[in-house]
Amino acid sequence: MKKQKLLIVDDDEDLRTQMKWALAQDYEIVLAEDRPSAMAAMKKAQPAVITLDLGLPPVPAGVEEGFATLDEIMAENSQTKVIIITGRGEKENALRAIGKGAYDFFYKPIQLDELKVVLGRAFYVSQLEHEQRMLQKRLSGDTFEGMLGTCPKIQDIYAIIRKVSGTDAPVLIMGESGTGKELVARAMHRLSVRQAKPFIVINCGAIPENLLESELFGHEKGAFTGAHVQRKGRIEMAEGGTLFLDEIGELPMLLQVKLLRFLQEHTIERVGGREQIDVDARVVAATNRDLKEAMRGGTFREDLYFRLGVILMSLPPLREREGDVILLAKAFLERYAGENRKKIKGFTDQALDSIMQYAWQGNVRELENRVKRAVIMAEGAKILPADLDMEEVAPLPKPKYENMGLKEARECLEKEMLLKSLARNKDNLTKAATDLGVSRPTLYDMMEKFGIPKE
Ligand SMILES: Nc1ncnc2c1ncn2[C@@H]1O[C@H](COP(=O)(O)OP(=O)(O)OP(=O)(O)O)[C@@H](O)[C@H]1O
Ligand SMILES: [Mg+2]
Incomplete structure (x- = not known):
């Protein structure tokens, strides 16, 4: 797993080195010695957690520069968990920092074992908050009151809901x-x-x-x-x-x-x-x-x-909501993979084909249940039809001229029309030529090009 980033802001070089030494195993450490370098490092590395010494240059004996740095950090990203490092007997400063949005404080001299515990918790809380925000975003973002779907039929439903909600x-x-x-x-x-x-x-x-x-x-x-x-x-x-x-x-x-x-x-x-x-x-x-x-x-x-x-x-059945089946399946996958903390990247093409061609008698509820089950059953990085308890089906034919250049598509169509016309006219070449609106020699040329025997 990728290490999470920790920014250590301290003007004491020895201390910085010592902390880096002690924590580098658990975190990716970024160091800064004053306010400007701290802000630059924060913008670049986006650390989830920062330890901040209040006594920073130009006035290392005071605390104002430390507070100013805290303010800037909070203004930049208020979700950041800042742990204040301050001298013993400076409880007032510590509390003032908490009032400004710091997550916790820690007295000098630093006991590394204790600091590790506090850091571990800060990262954990940060992670939880992040997940919570993502969940909320998902629930409110592309949804209408918790409902997913963008096809015209469901958009009509949203419109009706909006209109009738205001009445009794x-x-x-x-x-x-x-x-x-x-x-x-x-x-x-x-x-x-x-x-x-x-x-x-x-x-x-x-x-x-x-x-x-x-x-x-x-x-x-x-x-x-x-x-x-x-x-x-x-x-x-x-x-x-x-x-x-x-x-x-x-x-x-x-x-x-x-x-x-x-x-x-x-x-x-x-x-x-x-x-x-x-x-x-x-x-x-x-x-x-x-x-x-x-x-x-x-x-x-x-x-x-x-x-x-x-x-x-x-309400339209799911099979009539064009395009929404896949959208819903993906949304449910994301939701339940998140809930189960499983790293699943998506569906295999076969699974998508099965989903698209299935009748969905049980509609959204059935889709949700099958995806929920698949997340639990899946052993690979992608969901298989079997994980969904579904049959593999033949893939839908790809739109024919898609992925073809113009020339290839034109020839493909020419050949198709030629063969159809010949069949229709029972291989009577004169009739086929008239049918296609070309001369007989042109028809001959075409047949030769496509390797169609002139019998
Ligand atoms: N458009 C949608 N987006 C996301 N989830 C949906 C959508 N429609 C239905 N669901 C989910 O599908 C499940 C079934 O929905 P709901 O209970 O509202 O259906 P119902 O029509 O009342 O079903 P039943 O007739 O079986 O009672 C619920 O878990 C619901 O959250
Ligand atoms: Mg119901």
């Missing part, structure tokens, strides 16, 4: 499993004025029917056997915020009626209660079922469908 209109999100319905619902919540209030999820398909009603609407004490205390339901919990009704297609008919009432009146009644309770919650519902079909089959109420779907959003 109910939204119905449709899409195959794993297309990011919950992610979209959360994004809308975060971008709304309700963001500081709760985002409450209820999965209508995961809760047994007999419990679902009280889960949604709450119940009064004694409403049914086992209802020992009064309880608020999820709708009430979402007061001021957003209620996310997942798998709305699974909601039983009886509860569809009750939910419809809530959407119309913005009030609920707890199970076993008579009181009308006002609730202000924005409703976002999601389904991977075809609700139109459910309506035809009589298992989903039409009036509820129209109430929920004031705004209808349809």
Whole structure:
């Protein structure tokens, strides 16, 4: 592994040499003896950690030059971990330095063993902070509220999210499993004025029917056997915020009626209660079922469908997001390789081919899971199809004229058209010549050039 850089700023040459000697095994040491040389070295070497003696020339007995250097270092890169070296009994200076952004301080005379521990920790903290920043950058950088993707279909989705976040209109999100319905619902919540209030999820398909009603609407004490205390339901919990009704297609008919009432009146009644309770919650519902079909089959109420779907959003399946599959795969690889501290450089060409041609029934969730697994399984520097638990497939044909010069491409096309025309005209040369708009002699020349027999 490459050694990390440590800049030692001290005007005492003996001390510098001694420190370099003691630390060169662990770090790449850069030395400086005053403020100008320290700043030059810092700009050039970009060290993560600096040890700084406060007593620097021109006033080695004072501390002001040291502080001035600290200020400049912080102005240049405030992430740098500066360890102040100061005389014993100068605690005030040490604290003042901390106030200015120094990471730690150390008293002279230097105990090298102790200094090594402090340095090790400083480098470690610096590394952690760096990783944290990279992670944050990734999460906010090329993403829209944690969502990745740049294809036109997904850009349309971002645009809708931006528009509808500002309203309280109910939204119905449709899409195959794993297309990011919950992610979209959360994004809308975060971008709304309700963001500081709760985002409450209820999965209508995961809760047994007999419990679902009280889960949604709450119940009064004694409403049914086992209802020992009064309880608020999820709708009430979402007061001021957003209620996310997942798998709305699974909601039983009886509860569809009750939910419809809530959407119309913005009030609920707890199970076993008579009181009308006002609730202000924005409703976002999601389904991977075809609700139109459910309506035809009589298992989903039409009036509820129209109430929920004031705004209808349809998330495209992953296989329809051109170009995004690879972008997402790479982003997941980077994320999970980082989390697992594995040095993986990317995918093999075969893996990329497999990823591009796969049907992705489970959409983004499936892609994420397969990449997560591959990171754990991979033994080499690149992910193989087998690491993804995928079949190797024949590579997609390369765009034909790509990587060809103009002359070669022209000849290639000429030959192709010639062969097609001959086939079409059943090797009748006169017809083929007319077809191609050339004279018979020219046709002969072409056939000769491409080695096509004139039988
Ligand atoms: N555009 C995206 N960018 C990054 N990650 C995504 C994207 N879309 C989905 N994911 C991730 O894929 C996983 C599935 O997303 P989510 O739970 O929102 O899907 P869903 O449509 O609700 O799925 P299901 O129908 O299975 O409940 C999550 O881990 C989510 O973070
Ligand atoms: Mg979901």
